[in-house]
Amino acid sequence: MALLYKLFVSFFQVGLFSIGGGYAAMPLIQNQVVDTHAWLSLSEFADLVIIAEMTPGPIALNAASFVGIRVAGIPGALVATFGNVLPPMLIVSLLAFIYRKYREMNALKSVLGTLRPAVTALIASAGVSILMLALFGGGPRVMANFQWLEAALFAGAFLLLRVKKPNPILVMLLCGALSLAVGVL
Amino acid sequence: MTKKPSLPPRDARLLWKLFVSTLVISSFTFGGGYVIVNFMKRKYVDELHWITEQEMMDYIALSQSSPGPIAVNASILVGWHVAGFWGMLAAVLGTVLPPLVILSVISYMYSLFVGNPYVSLVMRGMKAGVAAVILDVVFTMARRVLKQRSIVHTLLMAGAFIAAFFFKVNVMYIILSAAAAGLLLALLQRRRGHGSAV
16 A cells, blocks of 8 residues: 555656656656666666657656556556646646636746756756666676677667657667677677 | 536537547557647547647647646647546546556566566667667757757756766756746846846
8 A cells, every 4th residue: 555655656746747748757757766766777767768669658657557567566557647647637727727718828938948958958867877777787887897789789879860860669679689689699 | 607508518429539539549659749749630620620720739838838748738638628527537548548558568578578588688789779769859859958049048958967967866856946947037037127038
């Protein structure tokens, strides 16, 4: 019961503070699930981001079900999902009411101004921690741990994404396939 | 409060239609919120004519600037618009169910496959790939911030990164500080003069 309550509060916070969509929820999920409660290791969290990328649905809801099931089975997934959608259900409903009454959007847009740089930085921080995990295999960041294959895959994938803008899922699958091929051969 | 005749009736068929449409959109859209709102526009504006183009644009902007997943926020707004409170519930339920079911199944399979050496080889490569995907998004977002040529925004971005990555400051405090900075900035601009601000 205490665990279910913790899951609910955690994902309530993720829902409440993830503004801007897309990857905005990722640093918050990492904060709650890896740093605060240690429900997942950083490596498992990175796997979760990969899975979320390849399945439909918002990353926060994917994380809620993935973590909920692992921590407390199906009730865990239900509670975490409900916790995640409750803040928007309250806040967005209120905004819907205000919008219908006043049709005013400018105030919202100005608040968004300073949040965007912060959210960008937080996503960068989460992304770099996954990159460090890939480059050093989760060990200390010293040359002896450096993973040359992962470094090459990252560099290649990043360049490909910047220049050709392919489907991200294809890029990730390609990285996985190359890693498997090199590992087996 | 009297019920306006223009309000859609709270009948079961409408709720069912709303539920099924969000369920289908949520099941088949990969690539997060921005893609989903596109599908919603096509469905609700172009096909069903439940919402005008301008309203949908405003709903998308609202969804993107409110807390929570964009897809959930958009279905809350569309749900209220089409069928009030019950419409909102039906739309959210439709949006939430597919990831709930799919990820629950994957979560079970993950614990079965996580020890497999071939699977972990693939996952190791994909970690490098997903890091590239995220940092590619970050590059695009950061460039947009830098383009504004606002010293405050640029410093805020650098400061937030240093605080989060090097000093492990709690993400929630960083977001609250950024929001507070935004409010302060708006107040200062208003004080300096009404017309020239913003």
